[in-house]
Amino acid sequence: MPDDVKSWLMALPLVAVLAFFLILPIIMIVIVSFWGATEFSIYPAFKLENYQYMFGSPVTYSVFLKTFIYAITTWFFTLAIGFTVAYFLAFHVRTLTWQVTLFLVCTIPFWTSNIIRMISWIPFLGRNGIANTALINMGVIDAPLDWLLFSDFAVVLAFVHLYTLFMVVPIFNTMMRIDGALIEAARDAGASGLQILLNIIIPLAKPGIMIGSIFVVTLVMGDFITVRIMSGSQSANVGRLISNDIGLLQYPSGSATAVVLLLTVLITIGIMLRFVDIRKEL
């Protein structure tokens, strides 16, 4: 049996799952995005109305803009926090045992429920929550802040809370592979800590930074549930637009939005992938 065939046979179960539950659904969404809908059902057709309506509505543009703003803001904070945490773990924690232990402490929340982790912010951010009470007691503010919960602030805070880990893991991974001799050599040659960081560590950690960025940006762009829970249904991103259409059984119009969202995400990743060869970095 030729090797190529053998490899495909081994990958067959995987290919079958992806074919039926990924490729076919995408094709289906593209097809349905040209269909028509009544109040209760959808029917096959070939019309461009769904797209015309979407591109003709100003809501679409503001919602896409909002989606990008969420993505960029979250990306900035997760990168800043994630890089610092990974840097601390990789270069300041000295024994491997402690590195692994602290790394696990950072990773464990990832394996618990996102929805619960979102809900957990309610007692912190609510009108009578911990944050407001503390600020009032300290005399910083006189009246409770209303924008802490159910606001864009809460949405981004939850995103950062949920997804910083996706930065920590790949950045830590690339940092651990940096040869200590390089850093020592730089130090012997008189480089300051800042110079080592800027000229050695950041360039060598770039693949990890890119992989983390891809994760965070795509997760935020595709999200609909965090925005719904944390904004108290007051803000909308593209995901919520789609989920609203689904709720109203307007599958064709939801599908059209989904197609545009998918293209946007893929183009964004395509641009980011130009900076890194993921396969080499695993």
Next chain:
Amino acid sequence: MGEKRPTSFYVLGAFFCLFILFLYGPTITIGILSFQGPQGGLTFPMNGMSFHWFRDLFQQQAVGDIWGSFRRSLTLGLMVMITTVVFSVMGGLAFRKRFKGSTILFYLIITSLVIPSILVSLGVGLIFNQLGWDVHWATSGFGSQLTWTLPFGLLIMFAIFNRFDPSFEEAARDQGATPWQALRHVVLPIIAPSLIGVALFGFTLSYDEFARTLLTAGSYNTLPLEIFGMTTNVTTPVLYALGTLTTLFSFLIIGTFLAIALVSQRRRARIISKAGRDVA
């Protein structure tokens, strides 16, 4: 050791501690608040201490079908876990050599990881609908979740095989082992401990999955769907009690997997050092 730590260590160390507090603080808070007294609300102050809200969870009528959804999530998690491990190992083995079309398949896997979850949910829902099949957590829900867990499983397998020393396998083959024997008696035992990681991802990602299951679970909810339903209409600490219980359950699962990983690693270290002594 003993070398004086630079100031930056303490600054970064403090930052790290704050980060950990940020990660765990909210979870701990709802853990405490779930012991609210019967009159207590969703925020502090505590209005007495009680198990009232936990008791509520065990009374069906109060909160819907929590235990049924828990059982379904558990079953589904185990199904997804086993499938993810088996399919990822096979896929990982296939990817050890470059084959025709492997690049396309690789990008397909990445697509599966980065595609907005709601698209999988919507697309699978539409397909089942057009085929006239009923969506059910064990069929459409199961498949949709695999599009999320398999990429993680495969990425872990890639990482494992990139660090895999092929000389063990070559040695086995030199001694006359068939490819299957080499796989069964050499490769699989070596990678077995790492598979615990794949299993952990498979189970927990399924157990907590929401977006891809939303339109594909059918009339019987999984636990995350049930919890999401509660967020919109339950305004008592019973929500926190449920959150605390399922988080504890997750911790239990994670702890078990980590303990198994640790034990198997120790055992292997012992075997290797014993083998070393025998040779000497």
